[in-house]
Amino acid sequence: MSRPGFLIRTAEIVSVGTELLLGQTVDTNAAFLSRELAELGISTYRHTVVGDNPERLEKAIREALEDNDLVIMTGGLGPTDDDLTAEIAASIMDAPLVKDAAIDQELNRRYPDRERYDFSRYPLLPQDARAFPNDNGTAPGSLSIFSWNGRQKAILLLPGPPAEMEPMFLNRVKESLAVYCPDRFIHRYVRLYGIGESRAESLVSDLLKDQTRVTLAPYASASEVVFRISQKLSDPHEDDLTEAMVQELIGRFGDHVFEVGARSLEGVLADLLR
Template sequence: MTVEFISVGTEILLGNIVNTNAAYLSEQCAALGLSCYHQSVVGDNEERLEEAVRQALSRSDILILSGGLGPTKDDLTKEVVAKVFGKELYEDTHTKERIEAYFKRVRSEQVTPNNWKQAMVPEGAKVVDNHNGTAPGLIMEEDGKTAILLPGPPNEIKPMFERDIAPYLNRLQPEGIYSKMVKICSIGESKAETMVADLMDAQTNPTIAPYAKTGEVHFRVTAKAASPKEAKKLFAPLMDELFGRFGDKIYTTEEEVTLEAAIVSLLEDDKMTLTTAESCTGGLLAGRIMNVAGASNVYREGYITYSNDAKERLLGVKRETLMQYGAVSAQTAEEMARGAAKAAGADAALSVTGIAGPAGGTPEKPVGLVYVGCYVKGHVRVEEFHFTGNRDKNREFAVARALTLLREELIGRK
């Protein structure tokens, strides 16, 4: 089945907000095995929105619209879709009661008359309760076509999709759609995709699709099957093949497990502790680790040593090292890692020092040059990287490479 997305809102067209909903819906529907060939953004204009809805329904089985379900006059999604389907609007008592209850619960303001606009729903539509706002979702079906209307705020659309819409879409398929995520680090996107090119060329059921992440590559393996048990049988040969090709570069096959979570788990298994010493990343590395629930079991403390003085005073980096090699050097990264481990009394330490940009580079040490040091129980490994993004991207990639380096060293000890 084919699905198409229309994001509604002039503020998206003007660039006032980033259209994260489209990315989210695309990923979720791909995971459900739906094919998407078109997606668009339409401003708050009735004529243009109607044209876009009619065109989308003419070529796709399912149309998902996000946004335009609010209480104001420029929120037109529901009215336009009802017009296209030839349906009148009526006041839904259940939705009105939920809106009243919502305002009583938040007690932030009184219900204004325009809020009752959100209780008006098209005839025959299935109402999807909004547990995080006032605008309900709607499902409309007619002549083999389906339109799904969802609220715009991400904190409303995501829980609604996962709670109600994903199960609904799954039921539309003649077979169930099951998927597993294979997450890989220590290898680049191009090489990873080349290593599975033959599998992708020959795929039927299950299928494999690559997703590039910062410093990682993810493969989603999707199968159509009558039951989870049957899907597991379909998965098995392909999963064995992937493990045969990538080995321990696969750090998880669970959707919810992040690289930092996998690393925390490795440290816990080995009863090891960790510290970090950061210069150009300024705490981003520590933040990634502390995002993991239970990280306090392994993470001791961290050091942000942006200045040379801090590197000397907190980490014991030798002044001679800084004078001879500079703050951005393999030698400094090594001493930062050793010094952090000693200061924190930790078994492992990561250090990052580099030139994130946009200024500060020289011909000898250009912007994007980063050294990452990894200390594990007396052994230090330092890697040199040359990133080519902007300041934010360079810092993000430095953190990703640091985490990958630590995992490699922990795995290498086993």
């Protein structure tokens, strides 16, 4: 994989939707994306939430581009007139909205009776954008790399609903972004319940001392102890060594492990209750 000249080091996340400004919805996308960007070695400098208002939306995008390599926008990609994200982003990029044939075909295939819905705007993406189909909904995502005031910038458009955005990012977008990232990290989390921090640390003191290619870091909160396992990948062909460490921790902590991943105890419980 050859490196492009353009590297993404900093990002701002702009969440779009009047329901967010009314407090009807909590913006969980910004936190999810910030964690994912950190894993790619990208620093998030700001989160911004704006409503479905063209002037303020345009201002937010311009300010975010001024200060960052990458602007990620979530929301405002729906079919109605108040969904302005793609249109305004395209106008700032000076890239007209054009129909993406593959996305159009995919929507036709999945919704043969699509004339019943207003799907006409979904396949319209900024010219030259890389398209990401939506496996859990209708609005596709897109990544544009473009020249802005003489500098290279990137805008990533993603749907607002977390159930669409999160799998799109993990399964389709992340590897496209990784190409532009200065470093690559793998971070994994092993979460423990029912054991104190000092006891947990004492059981892995040998692993904490002997850190070479894979590093282990403990965190603790009121309800859990978390071990973060990190590996910095120097080249794309380097082996993923984190799985061996995950298995080592599972072997040592047994039933105290309630999650290998990002979910808190509360999140695991909420998922169980669904």
